[in-house]
Amino acid sequence: SEDIEQVILANLDQALFLFSVRDPTPHPRMLDRFLVMAESRELLALIGVNKMDLDEVDGAGASLAKRIFGPYEAVYPVFYVSAASGSGVAALKAAVEGKITAVAGPSGVGKSSLLNALDPDRIRDIGSVSTATGKGRHTTIATELLRLPGEQETYLADTPGIRSLALHGVAPEELDACFPELRPYLDQCFYPDCTHLHEPGCAVRQAVADGEIPAARYESYAILRRGDDG
Known part of the structure; x- marks a missing residue:
């Protein structure tokens, strides 16, 4: 439906x-x-x-x-x-x-x-x-x-209990700005339209590797960005 x-x-x-x-x-x-x-x-x-x-x-x-x-x-x-x-x-x-x-x-x-x-x-x-x-x-x-x-x-x-929740009004390219942990690094990526999933020179993924962004929160972003959350 x-x-x-x-x-x-x-x-x-x-x-x-x-x-x-x-x-x-x-x-x-x-x-x-x-x-x-x-x-x-x-x-x-x-x-x-x-x-x-x-x-x-x-x-x-x-x-x-x-x-x-x-x-x-x-x-x-x-x-x-x-x-x-x-x-x-x-x-x-x-x-x-x-x-x-x-x-x-x-x-x-x-x-x-x-x-x-x-x-x-x-x-x-x-x-x-x-x-x-x-x-x-x-x-x-x-x-x-x-x-x-x-x-x-x-x-x-x-409010009534919720069993499913869709991200109405949030475009995929706007998702990174909705994660406060990622925001300080968004303008540091090599590519302005970086998805932070696979591009070289990604400041977000580097911050994850350096322990500056919690891996669990980055993985949450990646799952939602890829649309793997069902």
């Missing part, structure tokens, strides 16, 4: 893209698409990682959440939270205070649970994750603008 652009909200101050460390498994490419859309519209982006109570640490002491979301920290505010335990909720609440923030993410990542933690006086239904598909079930079916209690006017726009 043909992709149709759907306008969910306008006049936002920022967007919070919420994912979970587990249940459902995080999909970094979807997060990359969210971030590209925010950058293309000059919208401040925050990243929330929920269900930190389910985080795992390997034998070397490395956190699963940090391995997946750590590469974003150099550019975006990343909030590691647990709606279940309340960990990290206060810091996230401070980041949205006095602003209009859209909360978007895949189904099942705990948006409703997090909103309940941010505003305990207004309890919302909580969905579950299908054991067959590993995907969340929708509990929000339409965008709802919620005001949090407090002296400042703080609004959260609770």
Whole structure:
């Protein structure tokens, strides 16, 4: 079926893209698409990682959440939270205070649970994750603008869970400018129309080789630029 652009909200101050460390498994490419859309519209982006109570640490002491979301920290505010335990909720609440923030993410990542933690006086239904598909079930079916209690006017726009996201309005040649890590090097490439995929004299790929651009973020760009993300 043909992709149709759907306008969910306008006049936002920022967007919070919420994912979970587990249940459902995080999909970094979807997060990359969210971030590209925010950058293309000059919208401040925050990243929330929920269900930190389910985080795992390997034998070397490395956190699963940090391995997946750590590469974003150099550019975006990343909030590691647990709606279940309340960990990290206060810091996230401070980041949205006095602003209009859209909360978007895949189904099942705990948006409703997090909103309940941010505003305990207004309890919302909580969905579950299908054991067959590993995907969340929708509990929000339409965008709802919620005001949090407090002296400042703080609004959260609770959007329905998203299972696919197309890059409407972003041409392939504009994609590199939507990755903040790449931007400082774009005018240093030998070819003005460099795609940063295969051309000689590419400053972006050299910066990746030198460790100045996280390899994971460059690979995200390359996947989207080649159209390999499905």
